[in-house]
Amino acid sequence: MQEILTQLNRVRGVGGSLLVSGEGLAMASALRDGTDEAQLSATIGSLIEHSQRLGKHLELGATRHVHAAGDQGGVLLLAAGNGYLVVLIDPAANLALLQLETKPFLERIAQRLAL
Amino acid sequence: MRDERKPRVESELERLRKKVENFPSASAYNRLAELMRLGGDVAGAAQACRRCIKEFPRNGQAYVILAEIEMTGGKKEDAVKNLITAVERDPRSYTAHRMLAEYYAVSGKVSQALQHLRLILTFKANDPLVMQKIEQLTGKPGSAATAAPANTPASGSPTLTRASPTVISVTQPAKGSEPLPFNPPGKSGPGDSLQALCRETGVRGALIADEKGRVVASSGLAAGQEDLLAALAAEIGAASLMAIKAIGQEKLTTWTVAASQGQVLAFKRDQPFSVVVLAEPGVRPAMLEIRARQALIDLGAA
Numbered sequence: 413m414q415e416i417l418t419q420l421n422r423v424r425g426v427g428g429s430l431l432v433s434g435e436g437l438a439m440a441s442a443l444r445d446g447t448d449e450a451q452l453s454a455t456i457g458s459l460i461e462h463s464q465r466l467g468k469h470l471e472l473g474a475t476r477h478v479h480a481a482g483d484q485g486g487v488l489l490l491a492a493g494n495g496y497l498v499v500l501i502d503p504a505a506n507l508a509l510l511q512l513e514t515k516p517f518l519e520r521i522a523q524r525l526a527l
Numbered sequence: 528m529r530d531e532r533k534p535r536v537e538s539e540l541e542r543l544r545k546k547v548e549n550f551p552s553a554s555a556y557n558r559l560a561e562l563m564r565l566g567g568d569v570a571g572a573a574q575a576c577r578r579c580i581k582e583f584p585r586n587g588q589a590y591v592i593l594a595e596i597e598m599t600g601g602k603k604e605d606a607v608k609n610l611i612t613a614v615e616r617d618p619r620s621y622t623a624h625r626m627l628a629e630y631y632a633v634s635g636k637v638s639q640a641l642q643h644l645r646l647i648l649t650f651k652a653n654d655p656l657v658m659q660k661i662e663q664l665t666g667k668p669g670s671a672a673t674a675a676p677a678n679t680p681a682s683g684s685p686t687l688t689r690a691s692p693t694v695i696s697v698t699q700p701a702k703g704s705e706p707l708p709f710n711p712p713g714k715s716g717p718g719d720s721l722q723a724l725c726r727e728t729g730v731r732g733a734l735i736a737d738e739k740g741r742v743v744a745s746s747g748l749a750a751g752q753e754d755l756l757a758a759l760a761a762e763i764g765a766a767s768l769m770a771i772k773a774i775g776q777e778k779l780t781t782w783t784v785a786a787s788q789g790q791v792l793a794f795k796r797d798q799p800f801s802v803v804v805l806a807e808p809g810v811r812p813a814m815l816e817i818r819a820r821q822a823l824i825d826l827g828a829a
Contacts, residue, residue, distance in 0.1 A: 427774075447774060455769040462766045463784045466759045466791060470752075470805065473787030480767035482776035487767075500774055 413524055417442035420497075420517045425505025427485060430498040431521060432456050439495055447500070456489060456498050463489075479507070490514060493522030540566070553579055553586035560592045569596055587617030594626060603630065614643075619650045619741070628660065637664050651742075720822035721746040721802075727814055729807035731789070735826060736760060738799045743826070748805065760793055760803040783812060794819035800826060 417429045421442050428443040436457015441449050463475045478489040481501075488499040488510070497518060501510065543559040546552070556579030564572035573596050579589035590613035597606035607630055613623035624643040631640035641664055647657045724733045725747040732747030740761030745753040767782040783792045785808065792804045792812050802819035 452770070452773040455766065455773045459763070459766040459770055462759070462762045466763060466784055467786045469755055469759060470789065470791070472784075472789040472791070476785045476787060477783075478767075478785070479781075479783045480770050480779060481781045482771045482778050483780060484776050485774070486776075487770045487774060 413440040413521065414442065416440075416517055416520050416524070420499070420514065423510065423513050425502050425510045426499055426514075427502045428500040430456070430500075431492070432460075432496050432498060434460060434494065434496065436460060443500070452498070456487075456496065459489060460496060477511070488514075490518055492518045493525035495521065495525050497521055547575070547578070551582055553583040553589065556583070557586070557588045557592060560589065564592070564596065569600070572596060585616055587613040587615075587620050587623065590616065591620055591623050591626075594623070598626065598630075606630075614646075618646070621647060621651060625657075632660075632664060640664060652745075720818060720825050724802070724804065724815060724818035724822060727810070727818060729810035730815065731805045731807065732756075733802060733804045733819070733822075735800055735802050735822060738764065738801075743800060752805075756791070756803060756805060760791065760801065763791075764793060764795070764801060781812070781816065792816075792819075794823070796820065796823045 413431060417431065417440055420426055420429045428447060429441075430438060430443055430449065430452060431440040432438055432453050436453050436455075438449055438453040443449055443452070459478055459480070460475075463478050467473060467475050474491070476491055480487045480489075483503070485501045485503045485505070488501055488507070490497045490499065490511075497514070499510070499514060501507065540559065540562050543555055543562065546555045547559055556575050560572040560575035560579070563569075563575060573593060576589040576593035576596070579586060580593070583589070590609040594606040594609035594613065597603070597609065607627065610623045610627045610630075613620050614627070617623070624647045628640040628643040628647075631637070631643070641661060644657050644661050644664075647654060651657070721733050721735065721744060724730060730747070732745065732752070734745035734748060734753050734757055735743040736757035737743060738761060740758040742753050742757045748756065763782060763784060764779065768779045771777075771779050779795055781792065781794050783790060788808060790806050790808055790810065792806065792815060793801045794804075794816055795801045800823060802822050804815055804819065806815070
């Protein structure tokens with residue numbers, strides 16, 4: 413799993429990646445130095461919970477992705493099997509392209525998690 | 528269940544007591560007062576409200592809690608004075624307007640009661656309890672629909688010293704209908720921008736809400752749905768900001784939750800308001816962002 417994340421980090425616009433469970437517990441991490449894995453995974457857990465609640469109450473169906481963006485990049489959260497892939501996005505990243513390029517990684521992660 | 532909760536309430540009370548001593552804030556005082564009142568310590572709750580009023584005189588909520596205590600204790604005149612101050616401080620205080628309306632209705636001052644109920648409708652359109660009360664007081668079904676428009680001074684009010692609420696009205700227009708009534712006269716406002724946003728393909732509805740999940744304006748959403756969306760969006764906004772901060776950033780500009788049968792997008796600016804859009808799954812955010820940012824600019828100008 414670590415290897416998949418390391419490969420993902422080579423995609424243009426990706427500034428780090430993390431795999432978390434539905435409860436926000438870190439399963440694998442390839443973050444840059446200075447990013448607190450525990451803090452990030454905890455906040456992601458909260459984001460997952462609130463997004464699921466939004467989907468449930470507004471009858472939007474299953475959450476596919478969540479994107480939170482600031483002036484200097486952001487966080488993209490993608491459903492990957494039973495877990496969630498968290499991709500840190502650089503400010504200049506092309507979000508649409510990045511989502512396309514992360515697809516094969518998502519499939520590989522989902523396969524691994526299903527084992 | 529009650530026994531399990533008691534220690535938690537006690538510890539929360541203790542935490543709030545320490546907080547108001549060391550890092551006082553209006554919200555901490557108000558929460559402390561509410562908890563004390565719930566626990567039966569009415570005198571303590573009133574004292575917490577008075578301290579809050581002394582230290583944070585611009586905060587309206589403490590006046591409301593104090594008024595509730597006074598109303599329950601039979602001090603109706605004191606309660607009314609505090610409620611009037613509360614609506615001066617916070618013209619969107621639902622509880623204060625409701626309590627004043629109730630007091631005036633019981634006192635036979637129907638026009639004053641109606642005035643407060645209609646003021647509620649300027650920021651909480653189609654509230655079923657308020658509409659029901661208006662119909663009850665006027666005896667005319669559907670009369671609640673003729674609520675006073677926002678930014679229109681309430682005429683001849685002996686109770687309100689402020690001419691009108693500063694809040695922005697909420698309506699649910701059909702696509703392509705009249706502009707929302709909170710636009711400044713002769714100018715375009717956030718209502719126009721929200722409507723323009725809702726005319727984009729795939730947009731089901733949109734609203735402007737503050738960080739606490741209170742609806743400022745909405746278009747295309749049902750009354751219950753807008754409150755729910757605003758409340759949930761506030762939670763996600765807070766969680767997204769935490770995530771952004773965890774990667775070393777300070778400002779959240781947008782967030783999106785995309786699901787299989789729809790998506791919610793939110794756009795922020797420097798103001799503590801967000802435009803929240805409920806849309807079909809495939810809608811692209813770029814055009815929506817332009818419209819949403821225009822609505823926020825118009826809101827700032829309004």
